[in-house]
Amino acid sequence: MKTLKILYGLGLTGMMIFNQSCTNLDSTVYDRADASNFPATESDLNAVIGSSYGTLRSFVDDPFVLQETTTDEVVVPTRGPDWYDDGRWQQLARHQFTPVIPSNINGAWEAFYRSIANVNINIGTLKESNVANKENTIAELRGIRALNYYYLVDLFGRVPILTENSPAGNPRQSPRDSVFYFIEKELKEAIPLMRNENSVAMYGRMSRGAGHALLAHVYLNAGVFTGTPRWAQAAAEADSVINSKLYSLSPNFLDNFAVNNDRNGSRAENIFVIPYDKTFATGNTFQLRTLHYALQQKYGLANSPWNGYCTYADFYSTFSDQDARKKMWLAGPQTGPDGRVIQYDDRVDGQRHDVNFTPEINALERALAYQGVRFQKFEIQANNLITSQDNDFPIFRYASVLMTKAEALFRQGKVAEALPYINQIRKRAGVADFTASDMTLDNLLKEYGREFAFEGRRRTDLIRFQSFTQKAWQFKPVTDPKYNLMPIPATQRNSNPLLEQNPGY
Template sequence: MKKYIYKVLSVGVIASLALQSCTDLTEPVYDAIPADQFLKTDAQIAAALGPAYSGLRGITWDWFNPSEATSDELIVPTRGGDWYDGGDWLAYSRHTWTPQHGPINGMWGFIFGNISQINQLIPVVKSNQKAVDELRAVRAFYYFMAIDAFGNVPIVTDNASVGGTKSRSEVYTFIKTELESAIPNLVTGKAYSRMTKDAALMLLAKLKLNAAVYSGSADWQGAYDAANAVINSPNAYSLASSTVANFIVQNQGSSENIWTIPFDSFKAGGMNFQMRTLHYANATTYGLSNSPWNGFCTLADFYNSFEAKDLRQAMWIKGQQYAASGAALKDAKGAPLAFVADFQKDQMTDADPEYQVAGIRSQKYEVQRNNPNGDQSNDYVVFRLADAIMMRAEAAFRLGKTAEALADVNKIRLRSGVDALTSLTAADILAERGREFAWEGWRRNDMIRFGTFSLERKFMKKLDKTRELFPIPQPRIDANPLLKQNPGY
């Protein structure tokens, strides 16, 4: 991975400098490459497209947090003086956010800022259709996030116009058309972290799996076909030995991962889940130079959905914590530092005995031991084969192919050491997706599709289906009056 990340950074810098020095984006900047040789090799294409990929590293904060902290599998409770932040984290789990919510505004900026970056790049590489189509597919991924989070958003394909709100169904059609047009021209082999044909097919499967939510009309057959194409890809992806094996520090060798975003402890920051979830004292457990922040944890009901023999239990950090020396750790009050699954308040003061130990923590992404930095070198996994199998299972189930769906679900269960199911319901599929893809950024999306996102659960204050879309941030409406607010806000 490290050789790759250095290459990406160097080519990204070259491409960024080209963009910054170009005042007329209709005229490609060739730097030291003669015009008639520009974009003739894969390396030159990769260099030109570098900025389109570097922005993806914001996904671990601007997309992951709202996608998980609003669901039933992750919460960020207030712990004394930590993690209140104006009530923003509580608003996620309570479903009480407003159009003034700062992090939701940040998510909008992350999505549309990167769409703007790609819109700048397309004229630069217009002489090479492969490069253009790769950019269109990456832009489609950002638009997927936009349609999933905000629903009714502008469709902007250049930086010369200001877009007004389009309906969610129009946005769905745009994304589908862009992907279906671009996919035949994408890289067919494995190209690490690039938007290859298989990665784009995964995105298309995910889009069509949610077609009923996004457009009002289901496309289970389309989702089935796209997922099936990835499963049967000539690239021959295979399930790793375990779920968590795909998330180790050096996970670039995974046989299961289809599309990842590269991170590096020194060169490409942002992979810091360990900082968000570990207790301050866990720095001594893992030999960390930086003190973690003692924030993110899971909810008891979700944690308890894992069977005791489920090998995916390895993602959780629970119970008494120890230093690397073996000494038992204590919390700030001198009590045993032992994480507990259940807790009664989402807004705790330092008078609450469990405020530092509330909630089981996650090591889905392996903690990088003896790390001098706050960022880790695990690559962020966007798509992997298990998701293709589970998407095919869900689509098959909706199409009435229950036996086929059951066989696919059991492939995932048996890998994790739990018994095969003998029958299958929609609730079984959602539960299995929860256990398999916990803390991977998909839970909100799944819960909305299965109709459970707005159902009552612990700490929720607002039970309202309008919460299935985030509000258009008020600062964005103030800047662009053509935008229309979503219902309920």
């Protein structure tokens, strides 16, 4: 699937050239061609869809930061001179964000709307073209656009809805429930036209299974978005994926996140991924974000790691030693090639310490460099002389469909029916089945945490379980309910005076 990653990496550049030609009439040969003549070939079509899929690679940057570092799952302590960054990591951890800071809020808004703008241009281009099977590709693009709006309605609530038919000028926001209904309508119309296959050709693309998985998650969070739960519809969309028989759990949990997860059989579980390639589709830098500086030589990395992302002790403690998923963590003493524990000089206390990752973090403002268990869920690409890694990032896995089905049934009081779905996941993890008495909201939320840590969804799950602002954890007290939504960034309101701020900000 290397060709696909190159396509997504280079397609963005190719389509940027084409898109620019809309205003610079002498920039490319396409400007002097009839719009119906482009795209005319499969190569042209791939350039169109490649550019839109390529825009999703920014998800692991600012959107991921908002979805994870505001939760009980990921914390980024300031360590001496590192990871202060105008106080943003402390503000995110403590729920002290404003319309101005941290800048990740504006970064996420812009990332999603850049992707939407690209999709809208490409849908408009395809509608005017004579290329064969364009309806299938337009359906894919509508799925990408719906995915962006799913994150926007989740993070910001009221947002402008922009399509290929939107007029020029500053748009107004739509109510949160209207954005939900737009997403629902888009997916219901597009899913039947999406390709119903789990193949190499559709890897990393919006297949019918991916469309159903997305709609299942939209319905799963309908109560948050509209005030009216849609548990039965969430279960039905999950059934559409399950009954297709195109997907299954990977035997090895961590295979889904391996360096070669595009070709190790994980396609069976990974319904929709964002493809990354260390050369052609860059952006996956998780190894640098989490590893200690002193581990550069151990892993043969070209660049020194940044020693940032880690987890809270309480979250780490939810994993039993029997749970195979506990291997996603890097804990305890770290040894070098000679078998000796690696040491370093700490810039906070001036002392020499072992690199011995401990669950305890003594302070958010002045943590010692060894404190905090680290993430290795995404396999660290050893002897990698390039900043980025090759691991693809799963957005929807078959496991998330099973959990959606289990939760949707449980929320309807169908506990016995829910058990087989959640227990498929627990069996793979090597832990005991849940019984009916184990099926509580608290245990469901913990299971979400164990299965989907570091996959960019924890904030969404906490809000649905009324635990994001309502519960306290280390460094964060119970916070104002206004923080269940991000503020509309001041930068955006300065550019568009029609945007109204979310309540409380």
